[in-house]
Amino acid sequence: MVGTHSPTHSLAGTAPGLASGITASVAAGAMWGLVFIAPKLAPDFQPVQLSAGRYLAYGIVAAVLVAPSWRRLTAQLTRRAWWALLWLSFLGNILYYVFLANAVQRGGVAMTSLVIGLLPVAVTLAGSRHADAAPLRTLLPSVALSLAGLGCIAWQSLSSGGAGSLAGLLCAVGALVSWTVYxxxxxxxxxxxxxxxxxxxxxxxxxxxxxxxxxxxxxxxAAPMHHSAHQWLVFAGVVTSVAVLCSVAGNALWNYASRVLPLALTGQMIVFETLFAMLYGYVWEQRWPTAMECAALALLLAGVVSCTRAHRHR
Structure with missing residues (x-):
């Protein structure tokens, strides 16, 4: 999941612009939600292999698309900008996806997607020093609701899965922190x-x-490489599909939404990634959500709504 926000946003967009922006952000969430299923589709491969395959494919596709304007763009980049690209790419892509793939394989899709559901509030808190951010005291209800939701997730994970789920939970939190900083x-x-x-x-x-x-x-x-030809074919299909659908198409939809929606609203649209990831996870696992998962989801959504209201007049 790697979205980029445009530095300028129009707060007085037309209704069609707002509608198309919301539609684009929902579609981006649907694309990004597929990331949580990818490790389940290729369970015989290590997270580091999935991460390498996905981002090698992403790099190739991005290179083809940016080639016509490469000289113009690189002429505008300073050494500090290149270092920023190196650090941001590692933090928001490589490290994030290694954490996420480990979390999915160890703790399951539902738990991982619920933890990542804290992103809207986490990003808001991390950016609370910005001039257009709401005062921290107005964000306390949102933080409390989100922490309560995380508590439900932790209880569910620790009571049902033991050490494996604990490791998955910690990896999910690592993914949350890395993408928030990014x-x-x-x-x-x-x-x-x-x-x-x-x-x-x-x-x-x-x-x-x-x-x-x-x-x-x-x-x-260095990871186990004893896979059949069919398994390698599935692996290639999974990492290429994730690269094109999630990294290229999903990011393009998100960038469009970022241009036509206010920043405060755009940040909250990340919740659709969680909703779609949970939907895909329940379909994959062929089950309904547990009572604790329903409570966690309700608390996370309430936290997002509270955070949105805190920014409504800013």
Missing amino acids: AVQNSRWLARMPSVSSRDWSLLTGVVTGAEALLLVPASL
């Missing part, structure tokens, strides 16, 4: 680079991510 820092860098569009910045991030994924190849080769 989202805030990426937004700041977009504000510093007004001459580079959000689409081009996303494609540059993809190219750098693909280069960084080469560093994962030795670790991938």
Whole structure:
């Protein structure tokens, strides 16, 4: 999951613009939700192999798309901007997905998607020092609701799965922290680079991510490699599909939504990733959500609504 926010947002968008922006953000959430199913589709492969495969494919696709404007874009990048791309690509892509794939394989889709559901509030809190952020005291109800939701998730995980679920929960929290830091820092860098569009910045991030994924190849080769031809074919299909649908198409939809929706509203739209991920997870596991999962989801949604209200007049 790697979205980019445009540094400027119109708060007085037309109704069609708002409708299309919301539709695009919902579609992006539907695309990003597929990320949580990918480790289940290729369970015989290690998270580091899934991460390397996905981002190598993402880097290749991004390189093809950005090639026509490569010279123009690179002429605008300073050394600090390149270092920022390196760090952001690692934090928001490589590290995030390794954590997420481990969390899904160890703790399940539902638990991981619920923890990632804290992203809207986490990003808001991390960016609370921004000039347009709501006062911290007005965010306390949202924080309390979100922490209560996380408590339900932790209780469900620890009471049903033992050490494996505990490790999965910790990996999910690691994914949450890494993407929260990425989202805030990426937004700041977009504000510093007004001459580079959000689409081009996303494609540059993809190219750098693909280069960084080469560093994962030795670790991938060190993992068990005794797979059948059919398993390798499934692996190739999964990582390529995730790269195209989630990283390219999902990011493009999110960038469009970021241009036509207010930033406070755009951030809250991340909740649709959680909703779709949970839906896909329950379909995959062929079950209904438990009472504790329903309570966690209700608390997380209430936290998002409370956070949105705190920003409504800003």
